[in-house]
Amino acid sequence: MQSLSHVNQQGDACMVDITQKPVTQRMASAQARITMRPQTLAMISQGNLPKGDVFAAARLAGIQAAKQCANLIPLCHPLLLSKVDIDFELDQANQAVLIRSLCKLAGQTGVEMEALTAVSVAALTLFDMCKAVDPAMCIGDIRVIEKQGGKSGHWQEDQSV
Structure with a gap:
């Protein structure tokens, strides 16, 4: 079994030393799903929510969050992101x-x-933008769907998942 990289020999949490790692092009893509009532989904698709353009607000929040990751997750390295994109897809079914x-x-x-x-x-x-009309929404299925770069490759x- 592979040892944990964020634990030192004494069993204490520690930040991984990446000093000697080469700089490579790296990419990761993740996905989340938020389920809701059909009426809420219709309001989003028609732009009829009282708080305005939910996708614009969520896109900006997601971009800002990616840039703040090291401030939120204790052992993450601060990174110089070169690109962050957030996309939305309505899943009517x-x-x-x-x-x-x-x-x-490009990093280590x-x-x-x-x-x-x-x-x-x-x-x-x-x-947050939709809770007034649908407080029972459910956020889930948060996962990495693709990554590239570094020694693990693509x-x-x-x-089929």
Whole structure:
């Protein structure tokens, strides 16, 4: 079994030393899902919510969250992100909004945590913007769906999941 990288020999939490790691192009993409009543999804798609453009607010919140990841997750390295994208897809069949993030940089460590933080905060912002009309929304299915770069190379989730 592989040892944990964020634990030292004494068993204490520690930040991984990446000083000697080479700089490589890195990318990570994550996804979240927020399910809701059909009426709420219709209001979002028609732009009829009292708080305005929920996607604009959630997009900006997700971008800001990715940039703040190291301040939120104790052992994350502060990273110089070169790109953060947040996209939304209305999933009418499942009464949901899918949120996807893409984070990129040239660096010594991956950007999975930034991508996950971006979709999480974007989902929370969507919830905040819609909670007055649908307090029973459910945020879930938050996961990394693809990553590239570093010694592990390219990984993509099994599409059958």
